[in-house]
Amino acid sequence: MTGRRPGPPGAWYQKSVLPGGLIVLTERMGRLRSAAVGIWVKKGSRDESAADSGISHFIEHLVFKGTESRSCREIARTIDRTGGLTDASTSKEFATFSVKVMDEHLPVALDLLADILTHPAFDPGELENERKVIFEEIKSVQDDPGDYIGEVYYESYFANHSLGRSILGTEQTVGALARDRIVSFFHDSYSPSNIIVSAAGNVDHDALTDFFATRFGSPGKLPAGTSIEPSPVPHPGRVYLRKKDLEQTHINIGFPGLHRAHDDRYALFVLNDILGGGMSSRLFQNIREKCGLAYSIHSYNTSFRDAGSLAVYTAVDHSESIRTIRLVMDEIAKLCRGEIESQELEDSKAHLKGSLMLGLESSSARMAALALNEMYFGRQFTPDEILDAITAVSLDDIVGLAQRLFVPSEISLVVLGSKSKIDLEGIDLNVF
Numbered sequence: 001m002t003g004r005r006p007g008p009p010g011a012w013y014q015k016s017v018l019p020g021g022l023i024v025l026t027e028r029m030g031r032l033r034s035a036a037v038g039i040w041v042k043k044g045s046r047d048e049s050a051a052d053s054g055i056s057h058f059i060e061h062l063v064f065k066g067t068e069s070r071s072c073r074e075i076a077r078t079i080d081r082t083g084g085l086t087d088a089s090t091s092k093e094f095a096t097f098s099v100k101v102m103d104e105h106l107p108v109a110l111d112l113l114a115d116i117l118t119h120p121a122f123d124p125g126e127l128e129n130e131r132k133v134i135f136e137e138i139k140s141v142q143d144d145p146g147d148y149i150g151e152v153y154y155e156s157y158f159a160n161h162s163l164g165r166s167i168l169g170t171e172q173t174v175g176a177l178a179r180d181r182i183v184s185f186f187h188d189s190y191s192p193s194n195i196i197v198s199a200a201g202n203v204d205h206d207a208l209t210d211f212f213a214t215r216f217g218s219p220g221k222l223p224a225g226t227s228i229e230p231s232p233v234p235h236p237g238r239v240y241l242r243k244k245d246l247e248q249t250h251i252n253i254g255f256p257g258l259h260r261a262h263d264d265r266y267a268l269f270v271l272n273d274i275l276g277g278g279m280s281s282r283l284f285q286n287i288r289e290k291c292g293l294a295y296s297i298h299s300y301n302t303s304f305r306d307a308g309s310l311a312v313y314t315a316v317d318h319s320e321s322i323r324t325i326r327l328v329m330d331e332i333a334k335l336c337r338g339e340i341e342s343q344e345l346e347d348s349k350a351h352l353k354g355s356l357m358l359g360l361e362s363s364s365a366r367m368a369a370l371a372l373n374e375m376y377f378g379r380q381f382t383p384d385e386i387l388d389a390i391t392a393v394s395l396d397d398i399v400g401l402a403q404r405l406f407v408p409s410e411i412s413l414v415v416l417g418s419k420s421k422i423d424l425e426g427i428d429l430n431v432f
Helices: 055-065 072-082 103-118 124-143 145-157 171-176 179-189 205-215 265-276 282-290 318-336 342-359 363-377 383-391 395-405
Strands: 014-017 023-028 034-041 085-090 095-102 195-201 237-242 249-256 297-303 308-316 412-417
Touching: 014 205, 023 205, 023 363, 034 103, 034 363, 055 072, 055 085, 055 095, 055 103, 055 124, 055 179, 072 095, 072 103, 095 103, 095 363, 103 205, 124 145, 124 171, 124 179, 145 237, 145 249, 145 308, 145 412, 195 205, 195 363, 249 318, 265 282, 265 297, 265 308, 265 318, 265 342, 265 383, 265 395, 282 297, 282 308, 282 318, 308 318, 318 395, 318 412, 342 383, 342 395
Parallel strands: 023 195, 237 412
Antiparallel strands: 014 023, 034 095, 034 195, 085 095, 249 308, 249 412, 297 308
């Protein structure tokens, strides 16, 4: 078939590019009796206009509510009969629909995936019912302070940009989405040129490629990777929100990060791990274990194709808020000054490498890695390449990156609590 190729010589995966632009990637794991298959659409919430905010997530829900040949109930029964796992999610840069089933049920699962993504009915009645479901999902995020502060953080940090808008949209934008607009957006976004199919497990590459060549025929209207907006400009600042009935004050301290394919991404992984990536991290050991201020505290890295963020989240008693913020900043200042023991660095790298190798034992994780590497890098990485890159991270790499990212003028501080407002402007964050 046109576009079929095995990948580089000696590659452990196979890749085909169909005439319409759809990419098929497979990794055969012959000892398994299962297969994980994902359809990845290279469009997410950042590709929406402000008026369309939430439309990608709405579509993710609606495709399971019936097709031209299957009712919503029949879709659910088909999934249950395979005994497999089905998942779908929308992010800011892509949407994914996946199944993991025994190999004997793969034809049924593939037929279902292809059906919901090529012939969704968008039934008006189901559409209105699911609109109400999404309203409840939006409310559930607003009721969860940990989720809500994250939404506020991105809205503040990526202000006036689609990356700052909620993936779910708002009740106003979702409530205003008409069926015609949803159908139009679906056909523009879910075109073959915007789709990657990835599979790992007991799969046959040629059979999978032939199947999708048949089911996803003509190319769509839009080229892959088209974005409505240019790269975002971070907006550091300080925000306090008061929300009734909270027992704790929630804190999110954010800094600039790196884009997904940045050359220093492995140094960022190690830096994040040392700061707040696990139970032995500095934040966990000092703020939870030593001071007893928080039940949960961690740092997290978020990377997009042209921007990123590194942030710290915790929740503490209101009376300890300012102290906790200062303690977090003290730990960050130590990293910027290079106060890192060589054993701490090696332990962090060992933690990252162990997590990587354990994750690669899962066919679902390997399926996802195939798609994400193709999407962001246009190539695949061997486990040894990644392990070697982590091993090569030096103390100078970590300190240099910390000094570049942890800049006081670039901090975004968001605090959510039920008590009287904290004087955020009075907190000295210039501790470096």
